[in-house]
Amino acid sequence: xxxxxxxxxxxxxxxxxxxxxxxxxxxxxxxxxxxxxxxxxxxxxxxxxxxxxxxxxxxxxxxxxxxxxxxxxxxxxxxxxxxxxxxxxxxxxxxxxxxxxxxxxxxxxxxxxxxxxxxxxxxxxxxxxxxxxxxxxxxxxxxxxxxxxxxxxxxxxxxxxxxxxxxxxxxxxxxxxxxxxxxxxxxxxxxxxxxxxxxxxxxxxxxxxxxxxxxxxxxxxxxxxxxxxxxxxxxxxxxxxxxxxxxxxxxxxxxxxxxxxxxxxxxxxxxxxxxxxxxxxxxxxxxxxxxxxxxxxxxxxxxxxxxxxxxxxxxxxxxxxxxxxxxxxxxxxxxxxxxxxxxxxxxxxxxxxxxxxxxxxxxxxxxxxxxxxxxxxxxxxxxxxxxxxxxxxxxxxxxxxxxxxxxxxxxxxxxxxxxx
Numbered sequence: 001x002x003x004x005x006x007x008x009x010x011x012x013x014x015x016x017x018x019x020x021x022x023x024x025x026x027x028x029x030x031x032x033x034x035x036x037x038x039x040x041x042x043x044x045x046x047x048x049x050x051x052x053x054x055x056x057x058x059x060x061x062x063x064x065x066x067x068x069x070x071x072x073x074x075x076x077x078x079x080x081x082x083x084x085x086x087x088x089x090x091x092x093x094x095x096x097x098x099x100x101x102x103x104x105x106x107x108x109x110x111x112x113x114x115x116x117x118x119x120x121x122x123x124x125x126x127x128x129x130x131x132x133x134x135x136x137x138x139x140x141x142x143x144x145x146x147x148x149x150x151x152x153x154x155x156x157x158x159x160x161x162x163x164x165x166x167x168x169x170x171x172x173x174x175x176x177x178x179x180x181x182x183x184x185x186x187x188x189x190x191x192x193x194x195x196x197x198x199x200x201x202x203x204x205x206x207x208x209x210x211x212x213x214x215x216x217x218x219x220x221x222x223x224x225x226x227x228x229x230x231x232x233x234x235x236x237x238x239x240x241x242x243x244x245x246x247x248x249x250x251x252x253x254x255x256x257x258x259x260x261x262x263x264x265x266x267x268x269x270x271x272x273x274x275x276x277x278x279x280x281x282x283x284x285x286x287x288x289x290x291x292x293x294x295x296x297x298x299x300x301x302x303x304x305x306x307x308x309x310x311x312x313x314x315x316x317x318x319x320x321x322x323x324x325x326x327x328x329x330x331x332x333x334x335x336x337x338x339x340x341x342x343x344x345x346x347x348x349x350x351x352x353x354x355x356x357x358x359x360x361x362x363x364x365x366x367x368x369x370x371x372x373x374x375x376x377x378x379x380x381x382x383x384x385x386x387x388x389x390x391x392x393x394x395x396x397x398x399x400x401x402x403x404x405x406x407x408x409x410x411x412x413x414x415x416x417x418x419x420x
Contacts, residue, residue, distance in 0.1 A: 051147075149180040160192075167196040174206060183214035201410070204230035205239030212243055219247050234308065234410050235356050236267040242277070254284040255296055267306075269408065304361045304372035305405040307333065307344075311381045312354035314416035317396050321383070326351050328387045331413070333359055336376040336402050344371045350383055356410065376402050381413040395419045 048069070055065040156173040163169055174189035190207035197203070208226035215223055230240040245260030261277050261284075285295050309331055313321065321327060329352070332345035344363035348355060359379075364370040371377070383396035391397060398413040 146180075149176065152176045153180050153182070160189075165196055167193045170196065171203075171206070174210065178210050178213070183210045186210040187214065199229070199233065201230045201234030201237040202239055204233070205237045205243065209239060209243050212247070217247075217250060219244075232354070232356070233310070235358075236263060236269070236308070238264045238267070238269050238272050245280070249280070249284060252287075254288045254291075254293070257281075257284045258295070304370070307359040307371070307377075307379070307403070307405065307407070308356055308410045309359060309379060309381070310354065310356045310410050310412045311398070312412075312414050313350070313383075313396075314414055317383070317415050321350050321396075328384045329353065330382045330384060330389055331357050331359070331380070333371060333377040333379045333403075333405075335374040336378050337374070339369075341366065341369050343369050343374060343377060353415075371405055374405055376404055379403055379411060379413065381415055383415055391419055393419055 051065065051069060055062075153173070153176045156169060156176055159169045160166065160173055170189050170192040174186045174193065177183070177186035177189060187207050187210040190203055190210060194200075194203050194207075204226050208223055208230060211223045211226060212219065219227070227240055227244065230237050234240075241260045241264045245257040245264075248254070248256035248260065258281050261281050264272055265274055265277050265281070288295050311329070311331055327350045329348050329350050330345060331348070332342035334340060334342055342365055344359035344361070345365060346357045346359065346363055348357070359371060361370040361372050379400045380391070381398045382391055384392070385394040386392060395418070396415050397417055397419055398415040400411055400413060403411060
C-alpha cells in the first residue's frame, strides 16, 4: 500500500512538472487564440475519452452518455467562440487557467484512483452497500463534479416531467440547479413547489437564496420581498437567516452576520448544521478582533420549549375592528390538563397583526408555572373588548387545543369568532 502511494505521488509530481513547465517558460508571451483552441480541443479529447471509457465499462447508461457528450460538445463550441471574442491584451491573464485546472484534475483524479484501488477500497465498498446506493455511486464515481451535477439535474427533470405534481421532486431539482449554477431555473423550480405545497417559510427562503446568487449576491428588492415573506411566516427560518448573515458578512458587517447566525443556532432546528454555523460565527468574531472591533455579548439563551404562534385576523373581524379604536390582544398558553393560569403570555395591539409571537419560559407570569412544566397546552389569542385579561363576552378569539410544547412547527391562530 505504501509503495503504491509513493509511486502515485512521484507520478503526480512528474505530471505537474510537465504541465507547468511550458507556462513558466513562456516569459509572458501573449497566447494566441489558436493556442487556446488547441488546448480546448486537447481537453475535449481527454474528457471525451473518459466518458467513452465509462460507457464501455458500463458505468453510465446510453442516455447519460448521450447527454454528457452533448454537453461536452456544447462546451467546446462555447469555449472556441469565447476565444474568438476576447481581446488579445486580456489573454495573458487567463493563460494560467490551463495549468491550474489541469493540475487540479490530475491531483483529484490520482487521489480518486488511489481510493478506488488502494487501502480504502474495502471500506468504501462496505459503506456503499450499507447505504443502499452502491450501484448509483459506481455509475457516477468517475465523473467530474460538474458532470455529476448535470446528470443529477437531468434525472430530476425527467422525474418532474413524469410526476409534475411531486413537490419534493421539484424541490430537489431546485437544489440541484443551484448547485449547477442555474439560479433562475432554480427559482422557477421553487415556484412550482410553492404552487403545489403552498406557502412555507423554507420555500421562500430557498427561492431567496437562488435569486440572491442570480443577482450577483446582492439583496435586491425582489430578493428582499422573498425574505420578508419567509420571515413573516417564520422569523427563525434557517435558510433565510443564514442568507442574511452571509450578506452581512460579505459587506464586512460581522456583528450583523453573527446576530443572524446565532439566532439560527439558538433555535435548535434539527436540519441545521450547527457546527458549520458555529465555525462561521467564530470566523466573524476573529475578523472583528483583527479590525479592533468589540463583539457584542451573546444574548442569554432561554432553555426549554419555545412555541412560535402566528396570529392574524379574519377579514370579517378586521373590518369590524377598523371601524373602532385599536384593541389589546393577549396571546397565551394554559395547561391542557386543567388550570386557567397562563404558563406564558404576550400582550400586543390589534394593529400589530398579523405577527409571530414567541412563547417560552421567559414569558411566564409566575416562577412556579412555566411552559416547560407542561407537556400539552391550549393556546389562545384574545382581542379584548375591555382591554383586560381573560375571556369575556364580546371578545374576539382564536384557539388551538392540546398542542405539544415540544413542537417546532409554527402554530397558526386566526381570530375569527366572537365570544358569546
